[in-house]
Amino acid sequence: MKKKTGKSICLFSGKGGVGKTHLALCLAGIYSTMGKKVLVLDMDLSGGGVALYVNKPYEKTIYNFVDDYTNNRFKSLEDYVIPYNEFIDILPSPKDPRSALKIDSKYVEIAIEKSCVHYDVVLIDMNHDLNEVNLTILDTVHTILFVMQNDPMDLKNMKSMLSIFHDLEKDNYKILLNNSRDPFKKYFTLFDMKNILKANIDYVLSSEFYLKNIDSYIMNGKIVTLEAKAPNIFNKDYTVMMKICVDLLGKEEENGKV
Ligand SMILES: Nc1ncnc2c1ncn2[C@@H]1O[C@H](COP(=O)(O)OP(=O)(O)OP(=O)(O)O)[C@@H](O)[C@H]1O
Ligand SMILES: [Mg+2]
Known part of the structure; x- marks a missing residue:
């Protein structure tokens, strides 16, 4: 029996290391303070780090979900997730990176669909490859949050992504410039970047959100x-993340695509 579906959101980038995994968890934290039930689905299949970021031991992963589903052993999504707190669950990426190659993209859609039945928000962390699995995620989710840094390589790759999306007439994305990942990268002005991309940059996280002690x-x-002090310490950037969460949640009646 299917119930009301939640909102699926993936974080994607033109290059690696822009802060997607960290941001996925920051957004999950904010959604949980909003009382939303969140799944962080780690689809960085060969090198995912969500379970590491939350320092939780685990047995089952998305690989076990797919394997059980394929072999008619799947019973409930609950059997595969690790609870982080009352509101946040994690579905980790495979323990063995070689398992990434064994995950057929058609099960990715099923995993997202099943997750949306149980959660208000499904945040999908990914790597930046344009492979079959990632293309399926980009095609399936309600909204894509493109994360980029102020960096020439990132701008080049983001521009390519946007032109692909333009060709496909897909506009279900927002762009986040993450200046907190590396505060020394400030090569271009916001005006230049918008001009190069020929697109709006929807959100900017400032260098003030750079965390020296992230490790x-x-x-x-x-x-x-x-953290209790986060809304005060990171006031401006916390507000930006709140806005991202509210925007990406969208209106209730728009939910239910997947
Ligand atoms: N706000 C921040 N302050 C300090 N360090 C950060 C911040 N955000 C991310 N980092 C660090 O930058 C590195 C890359 O971040 P993260 O793993 O979130 O990026 P990613 O886009 O998920 O990378 P990948 O493409 O490899 O999955 C990590 O070492 C992370 O701890
Ligand atoms: Mg990552």
């Missing part, structure tokens, strides 16, 4: 946005 958060399995 200690990871070692302790802490989500920054769930």
Whole structure:
């Protein structure tokens, strides 16, 4: 029996290391403070780090979900997720990177669809390859959050992505410029970047959200946005992330695509 479906959102980028995984968890933290039930689905199949970021032990992964589903052993999504807190669950990427090659993209759509039945928000972390699995995710989700840095390589690849989306007449995306990942990257002005991309940059996270001690958060399995002081310390950037969460949640009646 299918129920009301939640909203699926993936984080994608033109190049690696722009801060997607960290941001996925920051957004999950904010959604949880909004009382939304969130699944962070780690679809970075060969090198995912969501379970590491929250420092949680786990047995089952998306690989087991697909394997069980294929072999008629699947019972419930619950059997594969790790609870982080009352609102956030994690579905980790495969333990063995070679398993990435065994995951057929058709099961990706099923995983997203099943997740949307149980969660208000499904945040999908990915790597930046344009492979079959990632193309399926981009095609399936309600909204794509493109994450980029102020960097020539990133601009080039983001421009290519946007032209592909333009050709496909797809506009279900938002663009986030993440200046917090590397505060020293500030080669272009916002005006230049919009001009190069011929697109709006919807959100900007400032260099003030650069966390010198990010590794200690990871070692302790802490989500920054769930820290009591976060809304005050990171005031401006916390507000930007709140806005992203509210925007991407969309209107209730728009939910249910997947
Ligand atoms: N706001 C920040 N402050 C300090 N370090 C950060 C910040 N955001 C991300 N990082 C660090 O930058 C690196 C890349 O971040 P992250 O893993 O989130 O990027 P990614 O886009 O998911 O990378 P990949 O494409 O490899 O999956 C990590 O070492 C992370 O800890
Ligand atoms: Mg990542």
